[in-house]
Amino acid sequence: MEVRQISVFLENKAGQLANICRILADAQIDMKALNIAETADYGVLRLITDKPLKTLSVLTKNALVCTCSDVVAVKVPDQPGGLAGVLEVIAEKGISIEYMYSMLSSHFSGNAVMVFQTTESSKVFADAGLSVLDAGEVGINE
């Protein structure tokens, strides 16, 4: 199963992110990764949680604008040159990346995980010899 990411429109106002985290906490949703891209006025919050569909519905109910998209999670050796190696493979294959961010967890024993937003499918990554994680492996259990 592909890894689902939920993105949320964030107005640059005090307490916005705290509000979202509280909503998720009250719904017993566990965040696995979080990333924010922003301009001066607004931002996009990207989340990977254990329950993406529930996350989408609970945030929408709270009048937040959200969208759901698939991303690719790749295991990266947590050592010098680990990420460089992965990115070199991606560059070689000519895969274009819209954005990426890291996912931190103690569950990946000695590995880090990078999340990629790309137009390619996860299969392209796997075929290139990269270690792609499925939804269950990153902690999605919905």
Add this chain to the structure above:
Amino acid sequence: MGYYSKEIECASRSEIRRLQDSRLVEQVRYVWDNVPYYRHKMEEKGVKPEDIRSIDDICKLPFLKKDDLRDAYPDGLRGAPKKDIVRIHSTSGTTGKRVVAYYTREDLELWDTCVARALCAADITDEDIVQVCYGYGLFTGGLGLHGGAEKLGCMVLPMSSGSTDRQLQFMEDLQSTVLCCTPSYAAYLAETITEKGLRDRIHLRRGIFGAEAWSEDMRASIEASLGIKAHDIYGLTELSGPGVAYECSEQSGMHINEDHFYAEIIDPDTCESLPLGSKGELVITSLTKKGFPLLRYRTRDICILSAEKCSCGRTFVKMSRPMGRSDDMLIVKGVNVFPSQIETVLIQQGYAANYQIIVDRQNHSDTLDVLIEMTPENFSDNLGKITAQEKSLVAELKAMLGIYANVHLVAPKTIARSEGKAVRVIDKRKI
């Protein structure tokens, strides 16, 4: 397709003109005899009732402006003795001073007739269930639509404004077929109905939306989301209320009830009369009202009149939807800005018509900021796509207005939504 008063609504132009000629002569005499405030204005201009022999002489008469109505407050323009007055209505007015309009029993009768014509023109019959969510009370919207719908024989739900949940419950349980409210409230209801998934449980087929500016795009979006035909209706408290003009099945321009109201277009700066087809300020003369008989009232609404043949068969002149109000018009950096222009751009770009315009002055220069609510359709996890949309909004606004506007994308439902008239403009300049 029905008419409420077919004989007059489809009369020949010359018949309408003859009626207007005689009614104007009579009305000018009536006003001269009963409204000292206006007689004084006529005397100042050196005009006597005998100088007015037909509609062609109307240009000899002095104008009435909103300021006159305020000067004459509370009853300097009342035309009938209090014992003949059966109701008043009043405008809220943004500047504090109210305007009070008076109605005799006959005035209410003709107002109801005008509204009944509007409903018929929108294909509404006595079979319909009409939910009126305009405010009842001093505001003319509620009682105006109510009176017309009742006169036509519809089943009327006098809901008044507000309490959206209750509105939706009645709409569903009593199977309302016609919705009457402001276009912004209609858009809000449409949004709520979609959100709550009630679309299949409502039976609306027509909407009569007036009392504030709206655009063709807003019409299309309301029609699509509610599955109705949306008709515009025009009127001012000063002239009775909604029903001065109304849209027929063509939905392009509103037929003016010309047996009761005579319309002219003038240049708002020079006050010169402009020929048919010119864009300018709408001036209306009430030909029959007795309680509050206004002659040559400057509406401040900018529009165009057209006498082209209409496919509905009505011969009444049509007015375009007001393109802005000469007093709602903002002057920013010396440029005329109408909120409706901004609305048009937003809807074209797929945003909701819920927005707020903030005008301020910094370092002796005007600033224009537009707050726009993000929508699920326009949102993307890709920040670049959002900033590109923002840029295109700025560019489209610049193209429409001729000046630069700062665009601010905000979270949905953060712009205050009024269930009556929407507050679209905040002018912070101290001029």
